[in-house]
Amino acid sequence: MNIMQIKQIAIVDFLLAIGFRPTKETAASAWYHAPYREDEDPSFKVNKNRNIWYDFATAKSGDIIDLAVLVYRTQNISKVLKMIAQATPAVPLQVRTFVPHLQTPASDGIRAQISAFKNLRVQALASMPLLTYLSKRGIDMGIARQECKEAHYTCHGMNYFAIAFPNEAGGYEIRNPYYKGCIAPKAVSLISQGQTDCICLFEGFMDYLSFLTLRKLERLSVPCYDADLLVLNSVNNLPKVLPRLRAYKRIYCYLDNDDAGRRVVDMLRELKGDAVHDMMEACPLYKDLNDILVGKKRMP
Known part of the structure; x- marks a missing residue:
């Protein structure tokens, strides 16, 4: 599919295909937990009539391609288009079905994010990009290495790595320069x-x-x-x-x-x-x- 065809795919269909359901939906809009970051209070809105989205927590907005760039964490547009096409059938906007006032538990968006993490491997914090990121934030390197780990994982078929901070339930808070999230279970x-x-x-x-x-x-x-x-x-x-x-x-x-x-x-x-x-x-x-x-x- 070309760019114009990709843009005809409803954002709500794309989100459903990658595991995200709305917490609230009307005929004109749908609210979600943001699919590319930790978002415990749904702050991500899709305007279904215009097929655009807006993230009220970060003030980011755009079309389906802009969203996929954040979801898949790459600026390679050719790769982004291919991954959208693989994830989502090209359903014309005007024939998309609508289920009024769909309600799901607030934790569903977080569960969808959590379930996307695969092949987790945790090791000592040593990656230079991650250490550089912490250094730019002013964090002492000795403290960082002592308190944090480094997590490698796959998400939606792509490989990533991030700083991993353990919680008392065996899960990890994870962060890199482009993403902030959690690998379950969530705890203090x-x-x-x-x-x-x-x-x-x-x-x-x-x-x-x-x-x-x-x-x-x-x-x-x-x-x-x-x-x-x-x-x-x-x-x-x-x-x-x-x-x-x-x-x-x-x-x-x-x-x-x-x-x-x-x-x-x-x-x-x-x-x-x-x-x-x-x-x-x-x-x-x-x-x-x-x-x-x-x-x-x-x-x-």
Whole structure:
């Protein structure tokens, strides 16, 4: 098929063919978990009348080819066209069937992403592109090698590799310069220091690595050096760990300076009151710990 024929394929049919179903659908639009990144709250919308998509979380948009470039992680358009053609029958837009108000559990999009990972191989972090990426983010290389692994896997028939951060359930948070996701099972990561009554809380593992680097460089005031360290790997994991957090006398939150981070702090303060300390409150010009590490300030 040529480009014009490819563009006649409905994006919703392409997404269905690669394992993604809408969480909500009307006659004019469909909402999804973004198919090329971790997206726990559906923020990816397809306009079925115009056959275009928009990712509200990243402000990216485009047609089916633009989407496939992100899904298959290649700028080789010839390869992209071939993979779309192999995945999707060329169904004309006007004859596509429609099932009104289709509802699926919110986790289906994540399951589809997870099921796409094949042939997983985890090894020591040594790949120069991955180390270079972490170095550009200011992360200490010794800390990176100690805390992270390197995952090699296939996804939709193509080979990839990424930084892998283990969680306590045996899964991995994975990231490279082009992708952020999870290899199941999804869970928090707890780094226990033994007997302690305080804990430091982080949203993602890049925040955790930034914290360790800032602490090593003595650029961060750390109120408790022997605290347990808990990486949520998603703020949606907070309810799972609330029973454990009740046991701590002091909770130091190094969460993002955004609405999601503040909601977590507010929720914890309802649970533990003055025992909860928002450590990012003193750094309002920085979105997160990594921005502090690399000196990236937001506009006041």
